Amino acid sequence: MSGGIKRGISLYSFQEELFTGKMSIEDCVAFAASIGANGIELLPEQNMPTFPHLDDRQIDEWKAIMARHGCEMTCYDMFLDTKLRSDRLMTDDEQVASIRRDLDLCRRLGIHNMRILVFVRPDILERLVPYAEEADVHMGVEVHAPWHMEHAWILRTVELADRLGTRHLGLLPDMGIFMKHYPPVWRARFEREGARKDVAQFIVDQHEAKIMAEYTIYEVAVRMKGNPAEVRMAETLRHSPYSNPKRIRDYIPYFHHIQAKFYEMTPDGVDPSLAYDEVIPELIAGGWNGYLSSEYEGNRWVQDVEDVDSCEQVRRQHRMFERLLTQSSHGKAG
């Protein structure tokens, strides 16, 4: 593997097949191994039906599945139900206890990275740092669109990690922040829901020109008297930033794992939307050596009209990774 970057897959990618029962967890792991993606990211609340209760036998079975296929568990995606109750939010103590439960499970599974939902408050995470250090788990706050590496909310975690001098708190970038082009599968879905072709093209053109979302939303909703599908499509621009790939290198000390989000891969192995061809060279140049963990999120955009084939989509993304990792490392050497 070039540049020290490793290829992996999040079980999130197979949500369609896992939901419908077409594939089992072990099928997913076997598929990952078959394409050389031996790092498995999991969502216990998706993949473990008895969550949060796991006995040692279940833990052993997870480890055995990985061993059978030559894979390792790379990252634990946590959730936090601050709205568990309808009458009040979780108290700070309850939030800390919930994440501590996850850190314990992470340690029992032998996982060293935890994806922290971006909405979790830095002061809650500060209280958890001693536990994370003890469990040797890196808590990475998910840098998810429309946040980006230098958003003020994200920088609070960076500043906190610096102040504490800890190596167990930082970031976990989601590649959705590098949306250079509007995803064709999004556009197609909105057109099926009633968006007119010329209005959809206008929205795509506005995104391509990187015009601030609010201008486009106003144009579509008010001046063009957009229908509901058109307004919803325009509103997706609020969550579709193309942040600067060159900035990611500065934050390499703060992340060990990447969620390689994507919505669609073309048959010839091109991501028509996210700028992997610009991001991967930066990661290699910066000497980053974690897992690029596939996160296929296209199923929800096409499942109304076609059978979802998550394996084929992930396979194509990994072909792209192999190509970009090879090209970029050659470029670096040259």
Place this chain on the structure above:
Amino acid sequence: MFDKYLIVDGTLRNTGPVDAPDGFAFDAKLGYYRGLGLSMVEELNISIDDEAVDRTAVRFDEGMGPIGLDAMATAYDRRWPFGQAATILVTRPGGFPKGTHTLSLQQKLRVSYLPFPSFNNDRKTVSL
């Protein structure tokens, strides 16, 4: 999310005595990419031919026993696991109406990281 899969095909059946059904039931999945505690399933809105079923007639059972929507709000120790079908029971004397009808299910979920509720909708043409 997963809208078209919410009502599980072929699971609609009447409940109670065969000659005098007291309601009907069908299996349903949660429209979310992970499992969720029952207290965060705020509503299970059911309608037949767009006529809403009274919410007090609806009960839910993920395998731990039937529970009404009001009681679900405080069922903090019960979860609806990802991808797993639960049973939705509706009290309705006579059971499901004869002939072909549209059965609709809307799930309103309280997802902590979203500022607004999440809605999932399925509509299926069914008959008994």
